[in-house]
Amino acid sequence: MPSRIPRRMIRALRHIIAPPKRRKGTHAKRTGLAPGTLVYTGAPRDRATTLSVTSYDAETLEELPGASIDDAVAMRGRRETTWIDVVGLEDVEAIREIGERFGIDVLVLEDILATGHRPKLDVQDGHVLLVVRMFLVDEGATEVRSEQVSIIVGADYVLTFQEDEGDVFDPVRRRLREGTGRIRGWGADYLAYALVDVMVDHYFVVLEHLAESAEDVEQVVLEAEGTDLVRAIYRLRRHNIALRRAVWPMRELTMELLRGEIPIIKPRVQPFLRDLHDHAVEAMETVEAQRDLLGGLMELHLTTVSNRMNEVMKVLSIVATIFVPLTFLAGIYGMNFEYMPELGVRWAYPALLGVMFVVFLGLVAYFRSRRWF
Amino acid sequence: MPSRIPRRMIRALRHIIAPPKRRKGTHAKRTGLAPGTLVYTGAPRDRATTLSVTSYDAETLEELPGASIDDAVAMRGRRETTWIDVVGLEDVEAIREIGERFGIDVLVLEDILATGHRPKLDVQDGHVLLVVRMFLVDEGATEVRSEQVSIIVGADYVLTFQEDEGDVFDPVRRRLREGTGRIRGWGADYLAYALVDVMVDHYFVVLEHLAESAEDVEQVVLEAEGTDLVRAIYRLRRHNIALRRAVWPMRELTMELLRGEIPIIKPRVQPFLRDLHDHAVEAMETVEAQRDLLGGLMELHLTTVSNRMNEVMKVLSIVATIFVPLTFLAGIYGMNFEYMPELGVRWAYPALLGVMFVVFLGLVAYFRSRRWF
């Protein structure tokens, strides 16, 4: 089948997306250790821990890449907000020292090092821990990487911990440098928000990237698919998925309108809004019922294809199974051996025809008995 | 298989519904911008932003298509309610100016321009933002389009933002012009309701359109399907889906009756209503169990078809695999070469028959050993 698809498409597909890599034995490392024991559980990256410090207020900004821990602590007090970006978590001692200097609990440090965590929020005295997974599509867009980013938000500083080089924070850095908008004047919590926001935004970039890959695959599959029937069902399904995404949130939306807490919506419109809500719910249920139906339709089609092929196979099977042995018999007596006594016997030919007829009837009877036709 | 279906049906299917189009790279555009940066993320439409203003009260109505922003602002105060319909969002500056003139926050404008949003409701001081996705079936009913419509409802005005020409609001416009019913006298909130309502109503038009397409497909598939068995199962499933839609809401309905807050329902009927509620729940569970069962039945049928085909294949395979090599042997000695020394040997014929018998037994033994019969 693939030969029907242009070879360059196939080749394109091959490298679109590499499978996500798995880290080996992550959890086995940690099991049973006392809480608070610091162990880095991510993949080995062979890199030292580096710090980049950015200290800023509404007017001024100072950047110090490749800072030492002392530098970072020193720069903290100097301006309104300081962002210390820590890259590389293998050097556990460095992480512990940073933790001590910034008054971070060892349990929190443990969470930072145990990469592979589900996203979580942890409110501590004096700071908040945010653990978020960052997804990156690299330059050539042939690979999707992900790493854990831990953000500690204090009153006047933000600490970010990344596993490896390369992140999605460049737009934030640019905005910091340009000093436009709120980002320079609104402090540490806004910076943390901006960092999380840019990561969530990147989910859409990755989703879009995956969607494009899916669409390439879809095009290849649809091109290979000969019947308009299947294409039609598939398209209806896609529309159904699109509608679902629009209709589901309408229920909440109309419910919120209904709650009557919006001053601009006067009470006399309430009955109409209830009607609207009913419609939204009904649309939702119709979409769901249609989804069920389309699933059933595809299955019905598959069954039909199966059944039909079954019929085809049966006929082939019967014909072949009947004639192949008969042809063999004819072949035997078509051989040119000089000494084949049967060939000279007068009644041999009609006898063989009779034998063939008996074999024929026997096979037909056998198939009948198995109800194959 | 498709050859069995009338060709004109197939051709009809081909153009029923085009797949929904995808916008490329939408999110990549926005990622990492400062909140409040206005960027239009929809598909390029190559059209200027145009405004149509409709200003009305219970008695009078004035329409101004192709208005300027100044016109729109001027008309706002003139009558009780003003509807400014903005079409085309690519001219970001125009949108920003409209926003400023109507006192709309830049964050709200950002939501309006970031088409592709899920439906949402945002209550602001002095106005409400509604983001709804509008689905349209175009004239020839061969395409389903969708675009984002953002509605801002103020005390005396409604602002609607559409991406492109063509909407589902004509009935509302007609009602406004005709001035019958409540629409002219009930102000901005009612107008906003009417606009959302007509969009939700259009979901049903689209759903119906999809349902008709699905039914055409269904007819084609059912026509192609030879066995009444599969048709019967499919029909039972359709009935089950229809019943589900009727039975599920009965649970809520009877529960609401039970709650005893309806003055017209006297307390003495309560025990009976509880009984009714029990029945509704039971019906629902029966419907669900039946659904499971029908799914299992289809699967059972598919398995049966698979198994049976397997049997057929086995017989074919055995017969062909046994006789094909034997026929080849017979073919060899049926050749007319002048110098085939075996042909002159007296015991060659019985020897060959013996060889054939050995091959036969060998193959039978092989199949036995693989447990094929």
Added chain:
Amino acid sequence: MPSRIPRRMIRALRHIIAPPKRRKGTHAKRTGLAPGTLVYTGAPRDRATTLSVTSYDAETLEELPGASIDDAVAMRGRRETTWIDVVGLEDVEAIREIGERFGIDVLVLEDILATGHRPKLDVQDGHVLLVVRMFLVDEGATEVRSEQVSIIVGADYVLTFQEDEGDVFDPVRRRLREGTGRIRGWGADYLAYALVDVMVDHYFVVLEHLAESAEDVEQVVLEAEGTDLVRAIYRLRRHNIALRRAVWPMRELTMELLRGEIPIIKPRVQPFLRDLHDHAVEAMETVEAQRDLLGGLMELHLTTVSNRMNEVMKVLSIVATIFVPLTFLAGIYGMNFEYMPELGVRWAYPALLGVMFVVFLGLVAYFRSRRWF
């Protein structure tokens, strides 16, 4: 495959259940109309609207089929309870007049005419609207029909609106006439309850009818299925479904017992009830895990069948693909043309045997290279 099933069974299946009919373009009719505009959206039935009035109290009952609207209004006050059964909704004007005479809001009338609604309950001042979907199995039990029934319950009257002739209310009518039980003395709310109850009861009749059809299909499928294995899995699944229906509600039941609000259950039994509740939850989880497992088992079996068929196909394919060309070669030299120069060449026979051997080896090598054996 179907030929194995007795033909009469197949024929029986064919007419068991007709697919539910679809109404065309229902929603397109309504879209964008002002709320309160009355439009009948059901299928055209070509029948006038008729009213049957039944007026009764505990002692007396008066029936007036084919009443006019005036009759209906007149009869309303005469006895304790009056039931006006309106059949046929196409005559929108008649419906509007009935609405006006009984003080029913136009929005409610709209709901009544917009057949195809999901079941809903609407509490108004002075009356309650119930919209329920009625399912009927017709006499010969070959068709399942459904229509929307709207019930308006006032203090002393019940109005029912049906789309077409034929309903499931006869038992209620009989009970009214016979005057036994509560129905004559308990007023309008009880009558409404009785009507909804009989419709919900009819869901079970329809479900049972579908279940019988499903069972006929099941029998046909199981009869066609040759292997006990598949039957066994299917049976286990059926048992699992049966158990689920018994076990799931036990959780609620035991939870209710646990809540300790039943005076007859003394507190000292509470710990045991908690134990019972734990058991019920555990049984439920076991049922669910078993369900998963049985699904996996069926899939495993299907995979096995696939794999095995694959094996069979491979052997067939290899044998046929090897011997078919060789047999062709032998066939060539079995032809009786007078001028076939090769036939006279001395080394032609061994040469051909050599060629055949080379072809044989080549094909075997090809299959090896593709890892087919």
Added chain:
Amino acid sequence: MPSRIPRRMIRALRHIIAPPKRRKGTHAKRTGLAPGTLVYTGAPRDRATTLSVTSYDAETLEELPGASIDDAVAMRGRRETTWIDVVGLEDVEAIREIGERFGIDVLVLEDILATGHRPKLDVQDGHVLLVVRMFLVDEGATEVRSEQVSIIVGADYVLTFQEDEGDVFDPVRRRLREGTGRIRGWGADYLAYALVDVMVDHYFVVLEHLAESAEDVEQVVLEAEGTDLVRAIYRLRRHNIALRRAVWPMRELTMELLRGEIPIIKPRVQPFLRDLHDHAVEAMETVEAQRDLLGGLMELHLTTVSNRMNEVMKVLSIVATIFVPLTFLAGIYGMNFEYMPELGVRWAYPALLGVMFVVFLGLVAYFRSRRWF
């Protein structure tokens, strides 16, 4: 395929479990009757209603099998607790009389007779109704039966209603007779608990019985399955199911620990418990993600098998489709008719070879054009 499985295993499977029996037309009987009309809706059992009365207190116990209703009423007051076990519900009049003598509402009696109810709890004045479905595995363990058991718990009596002979209450009867433990001294509510408990316990017996059957089937399927790949996926799935059952409840468990209402757990452990809870949730999510992945893996394998078979079929098809007509042509000129003019023509042989070559090329071109290779 089944021929590969030892025949005795197959035979064993055949009778493991009979499919659950269905009762015909249950609901049609009841539809539309006035509430409170007593109709037995179960399967006809052809047996009279019999009563067994057991009256006991902590010291004494009196059993009266085959009691009359008068006996039952008489024995009620005699000791602290009386258990009246009613078997056989077809004699509606007897049930009604029992109801009247024990002050049971006719609506409750209706529920008792309408077997096929979902389990329910109904709290009445002075007594509680429990409806539970009892599952029994009969002696030879070849059939799973179920019947509805209704239990009425009064202050000093328990009434049980069963449809037919045979129940799971023998252990309770034995404990009553032996008089050990609490059962004799703790009254009617404890007896009711004991009866429900033994029924819930029996669910596990049935589940275990089904699990054993499933395991037999599994063994047969796995034995038939040739590839270790499929077995490996299936085993991983089984492990996943086992883990799910252990991990899901851990979330609740840790949540309950977290709630801080257990005096023995000191507050200082709370942060660690929150960590534990996070881990439990993460484990749950990992289990779920793995479940998804394993499902995808099985599907991938099935697709692979399909694709590969496709390849095999293609080669077979091409070879057979090319050589079968050529062999036919050779066969034609291998016939021994005396009058075959072509045989004598000098250029006939090369011409035929040419024709064959053209056919060969034509077929190859056809397959190319269809992209089969």
Added chain:
Amino acid sequence: MPSRIPRRMIRALRHIIAPPKRRKGTHAKRTGLAPGTLVYTGAPRDRATTLSVTSYDAETLEELPGASIDDAVAMRGRRETTWIDVVGLEDVEAIREIGERFGIDVLVLEDILATGHRPKLDVQDGHVLLVVRMFLVDEGATEVRSEQVSIIVGADYVLTFQEDEGDVFDPVRRRLREGTGRIRGWGADYLAYALVDVMVDHYFVVLEHLAESAEDVEQVVLEAEGTDLVRAIYRLRRHNIALRRAVWPMRELTMELLRGEIPIIKPRVQPFLRDLHDHAVEAMETVEAQRDLLGGLMELHLTTVSNRMNEVMKVLSIVATIFVPLTFLAGIYGMNFEYMPELGVRWAYPALLGVMFVVFLGLVAYFRSRRWF
């Protein structure tokens, strides 16, 4: 197919993971016993009950393996915390005695012995019961075992009950002996936490072990899969699963941020956080929609493969079914019998050709009538 996979890989798969073992007849043993009757329901292990006692406070620690019950009771008071680890539950009497000596209710003991429980938490006066399932991967990592661990936490002691030798508690024992961290000083509740924590941690070890096995299987399957198309879809699915795990918890996380109870997050950031939350929800919905789409894509591909194979089969079937009988006819007249009267007839050859042509036309017409081409 498996032959294409390196044999050593297959062999590796075979022993990766043994299926979980099932205990026979567990529940049948317990059914109907009076609550509080102690019966061990696990698999027979043939081992006596042994106790290991560890008594410790912050400074000192005493271990006594193979202790008697008296020893255990004696050691309890001696230091701050005592851990009694009971292994082997078959000796019911021993368990009962331990229960009595530590004041544990017989109902709790019953739960401990009824292995196979779902995890539960039971708060009693003076102690807490935790039932957790422990999973172990044994040394060679070829088997996953599980057993029930019951933990009773009192004020100054922890009792653990295990079914068999071998547990995952060694890291806890080591931490106790080393006396570092909190574990020695924080008492019984912390010990219990540590034990549960190490078991939950081990879930990840088992999950990782399963994931590695799944990955081996995946590699084998992907290696066997020839088309890049299927691989691409599968990879997209894996990415989708990975994204889901990251995106779902973001909803909760942002919701928690929004709740406004974190002092470090200033109110002015709230609107931005609401935006962030909206994005997270939208990302989640996009992930879900994509998941649906990818499932549909795989199904579409499978259908395509089915359809295409159908086409291939049809051509093969038609060619074979037409030429096989014709070749048989040619074979008949290629036989060398001396007495075949037809061979001498002048018009026999053209007549046979005519017959063949008629057969050919007949078969073509038959296939046409079945719409096979």
